[in-house]
Amino acid sequence: MTSEYSMQVLAQLLVSGIAVGMIYGVIAFGYQLTFATSKTLNFGQGEALMLGSLVGLSVVTITGYWIMLPIVLAFGMIQGAVVERLGVRQAIKTKSEAGWIMATIALGIIFKNLAENIWGRDALKFPSPLPEAPLSFMGVNVLPMEVVIVFGALAMMLLVEVFNRRSIYGKAVVATANDRDAAGLMGINTSLVITFSYALSSMTAAFAGVLVAPVTLTGASMGGALGLKAFAVAIIGGLSSGMGVVVGGLILGITETLTGYYLSTGYKDVPGLVLLLLVLSLKPSGLFGSATIKKV
Amino acid sequence: MLKVENLVAGYGKVQVLQDVSLEVPQGSLVTLIGSNGAGKTTTLRAVCGMIAAQSGRIMLDGAEITGLAPHQITRRGLAHSPEGRRVFPTLPVADNLLLGAFTRVTGSRPKGDVARDLDRMYAMFPRLAERRAQLAGTLSGGEQQMLAMARALMLAPLVLLLDEPSMGLAPRLVEEVFSIIARLKAERVTMLLVEQFAAAALDVADFGYVLENGRVTASGPAAALKNDPAVRAAYLGTAH
Numbered sequence A: 001m002t003s004e005y006s007m008q009v010l011a012q013l014l015v016s017g018i019a020v021g022m023i024y025g026v027i028a029f030g031y032q033l034t035f036a037t038s039k040t041l042n043f044g045q046g047e048a049l050m051l052g053s054l055v056g057l058s059v060v061t062i063t064g065y066w067i068m069l070p071i072v073l074a075f076g077m078i079q080g081a082v083v084e085r086l087g088v089r090q091a092i093k094t095k096s097e098a099g100w101i102m103a104t105i106a107l108g109i110i111f112k113n114l115a116e117n118i119w120g121r122d123a124l125k126f127p128s129p130l131p132e133a134p135l136s137f138m139g140v141n142v143l144p145m146e147v148v149i150v151f152g153a154l155a156m157m158l159l160v161e162v163f164n165r166r167s168i169y170g171k172a173v174v175a176t177a178n179d180r181d182a183a184g185l186m187g188i189n190t191s192l193v194i195t196f197s198y199a200l201s202s203m204t205a206a207f208a209g210v211l212v213a214p215v216t217l218t219g220a221s222m223g224g225a226l227g228l229k230a231f232a233v234a235i236i237g238g239l240s241s242g243m244g245v246v247v248g249g250l251i252l253g254i255t256e257t258l259t260g261y262y263l264s265t266g267y268k269d270v271p272g273l274v275l276l277l278l279v280l281s282l283k284p285s286g287l288f289g290s291a292t293i294k295k296v
Numbered sequence B: 001m002l003k004v005e006n007l008v009a010g011y012g013k014v015q016v017l018q019d020v021s022l023e024v025p026q027g028s029l030v031t032l033i034g035s036n037g038a039g040k041t042t043t044l045r046a047v048c049g050m051i052a053a054q055s056g057r058i059m060l061d062g063a064e065i066t067g068l069a070p071h072q073i074t075r076r077g078l079a080h081s082p083e084g085r086r087v088f089p090t091l092p093v094a095d096n097l098l099l100g101a102f103t104r105v106t107g108s109r110p111k112g113d114v115a116r117d118l119d120r121m122y123a124m125f126p127r128l129a130e131r132r133a134q135l136a137g138t139l140s141g142g143e144q145q146m147l148a149m150a151r152a153l154m155l156a157p158l159v160l161l162l163d164e165p166s167m168g169l170a171p172r173l174v175e176e177v178f179s180i181i182a183r184l185k186a187e188r189v190t191m192l193l194v195e196q197f198a199a200a201a202l203d204v205a206d207f208g209y210v211l212e213n214g215r216v217t218a219s220g221p222a223a224a225l226k227n228d229p230a231v232r233a234a235y236l237g238t239a240h
């Protein structure tokens, strides 16, 4: 094995790690959105991703890829709003700490069962909008879809940031995150803002679902592991720091692929979880964050 | 313009306001004074919908607002500069002010000229103009108080509630706050001012109410209250 060859392998692993990491990052970004406005999270975030991906699979055969995208985004928004209304709103109103955790986990399980009944239990192939032959850069193979994942995820997060900073409604979201009572005094319907943040959060997850599906296959059980790992990324990156999740996602994605290759695929999930445990014990607010998950 | 009738309210099972009635006529400045813990803040919270009234009625501009949510009451034209300022720390000064006009920008209040009102606020509070791009969380306490008042004014409200705008400020800034209140009064902004500085509040107000243990125990034209022996002994004798 020449050293040039091993450098190529390393570069190859980095590319795959970055693509996976961006997916984790964008799902984790979704956790941040609801945490900011309501200090609650959707533990069925992985199922939101899975549903987005499967709905996309059904729609894509009818409409083609590009029309499928806005339909999936709209579906994600509705799904997120439903989760908030059914699972979270009452818990926030009664200040129940455990209520929203149980409710969002339960809804996630229901969505998974629903998906198993509609689409079956098998992994399904998702048509790729781009050629599936890899492009070669200096001997490193990059799937066109991996490039789309990286830029698509970044674009999604950037759009939400621009919305929050520039539009009056985005500012209302930030105000609600800052101080919910004071936002109400501005005439902002903060319950609606929280519903909206759930809608946005599931929308980003659904988008991540259709981005990743052509590379990984899709299916009713695809959400669980992704949702959990993205949760780890949200903790690592910090639930309150905007771009921390991108760094956290990349750290996790890259360590996973490196471990999978150099150690054993059997240990692929270990380094990320070790990292999570380390962060939780050394800096519970996340590497970049300032708020802990505990309600303040 | 604002009328509170036999208001009973509190927190959970704790009843703080026993029976509060007061009235703020259009264009007037009414002050609500009372010692710490009397229920002044609780009264304002009940008026703006942050806490529910257990009984009684609250009328704004002839229509009942009892039981409405805070955002609905704001959309009826009631602005509140709350205790503790409660500015939005991660947003710049300019965005804090713009959010004061959220209902106007988004169409639930008459729009008017938001840009002109922003300029008026910057003219009235020059320090905010200098710091318009600065995050509100980095302002000094006095500047945050100015911002909270200016943000409430951006609603172009029918009634403005001010909860202890002088709290925690250096004497020079307290004077500045009261001179701004006097100026707003001259512009005939309808205000309900809650204050612990009873003397200063009665000096600037048209009418006053004294709150004790959740009940109104005295009321009258501000000048008359100021000369009331009981009020003098309780609130002015030892006042700052």
Ligand SMILES: Nc1ncnc2c1ncn2[C@@H]1O[C@H](COP(=O)(O)OP(=O)(O)O)[C@@H](O)[C@H]1O
Binding pocket: B011, B014, B016, B034, B035, B036, B037, B038, B039, B040, B041, B042, B043
């Ligand atoms: N959030 C709260 N929960 C429970 N009790 C409160 C709360 N806020 C104030 N109180 C109680 O209500 C009473 C009146 O308080 P407040 O209205 O803040 O008085 P003031 O503004 O006149 O100083 C006090 O006894 C206070 O302890």
Ligand SMILES: [Mg+2]
Binding pocket: B040, B041, B042, B083, B164
């Ligand atoms: Mg008070």
